[in-house]
Amino acid sequence: MAVIGTSSSGIVRYAPVGRCIYCGRDGSANELGDEHIVPFALQGQAVLPKSSCKDCADITSAFEGRCAHAMYRSLRVTQNIQTRRPTKRPKTLPMRSSTGQIVEMPLQGVITTIPTVQFRPPGYFKDPLIKETNWTGATLGVQTGSPRNIQLWQDYSAPDFSVEQGFDLDSLARMMAKIAHATCAGTFGLDWFTPWLPPYILGADAALSYVVGGAEGPLEPKNTLHEIRYDVTTVGGILLVTCTIRLFAQFGGPHTKVIVGQTTEECVQSFNRKSANVAPPESGATQ
Numbered sequence: 001m002a003v004i005g006t007s008s009s010g011i012v013r014y015a016p017v018g019r020c021i022y023c024g025r026d027g028s029a030n031e032l033g034d035e036h037i038v039p040f041a042l043q044g045q046a047v048l049p050k051s052s053c054k055d056c057a058d059i060t061s062a063f064e065g066r067c068a069h070a071m072y073r074s075l076r077v078t079q080n081i082q083t084r085r086p087t088k089r090p091k092t093l094p095m096r097s098s099t100g101q102i103v104e105m106p107l108q109g110v111i112t113t114i115p116t117v118q119f120r121p122p123g124y125f126k127d128p129l130i131k132e133t134n135w136t137g138a139t140l141g142v143q144t145g146s147p148r149n150i151q152l153w154q155d156y157s158a159p160d161f162s163v164e165q166g167f168d169l170d171s172l173a174r175m176m177a178k179i180a181h182a183t184c185a186g187t188f189g190l191d192w193f194t195p196w197l198p199p200y201i202l203g204a205d206a207a208l209s210y211v212v213g214g215a216e217g218p219l220e221p222k223n224t225l226h227e228i229r230y231d232v233t234t235v236g237g238i239l240l241v242t243c244t245i246r247l248f249a250q251f252g253g254p255h256t257k258v259i260v261g262q263t264t265e266e267c268v269q270s271f272n273r274k275s276a277n278v279a280p281p282e283s284g285a286t287q
């Protein structure tokens with residue numbers, strides 16, 4: 001029994017789902033839209049067509065927007081990450097001078113910040129019977145990138161500047177849950193597993209740290225911007241489907257572990273048979 005794989009972070013269009021992956025509605029009353037698995041605003045390229053109703057899209061885009069703005073604004077603006085509103089992209093970002101003033105610094109002079117959040121492991125792994133929201137023990141960090149043109153600082157009468165980095169752990173965890181759920185819905189199909197995450201994604205269940213947490217893993221930068229792995233592991237006699245997500249792996253981002261749901265031995269075997277059928281022939285077989 002093993003299902004282990006990596007979802008491509010390149011430009012991918014999965015097969016259309018035909019119902020909302022969050023609330024299950026078929027979309028006849030409420031048109032189904034395409035879902036970016038990693039948010040568009042964080043340079044997401046993989047798309048799950050016809051997979052989110054309008055009501056659910058309003059909910060997911062609200063917490064994704066909070067993440068993109070509160071946590072990743074500096075990175076998005078200074079690195080020119082794709083945006084749906086290019087004309088609204090700011091030409092400056094606020095920085096605090098060592099004399100205490102906030103100045104609007106041209107982007108070339110801005111210190112880029114990348115937030116890193118290393119959560120404790122999902123609460124389910126510690127005790128499946130205790131369900132609560134508890135981010136105690138999470139380690140928050142900030143990576144910084146030097147300004148491209150520090151000479152610009154000389155235009156302001158201050159010797160030094162600093163920047164602030166915001167964090168929104170609930171929105172971040174919901175976004176991770178959404179990425180994991182959408183990855184598995186696209187890879188396996190919704191009937192392959194019993195999804196646990198929709199109530200957390202839609203805000204009906206606030207105990208996010210029960211199913212979203214951290215994972216050990218090397219922190220060196222990777223070639224891919226984002227890295228998403230899925231696997232099935234037996235925990236307490238249950239076949240758990242989990243996702244390990246490294247947002248901004250290219251900048252050494254930490255690993256987030258998400259419990260996506262559970263599946264059955266039959267589903268695992270049928271997925272492995274299907275994967276074996278599409279795998280390239282072994283070397284030698286074609287010669």
Ligand SMILES: [Zn+2]
Pocket residue numbers: 020021022023024025052053054055056057
């Ligand atoms: Zn929906």
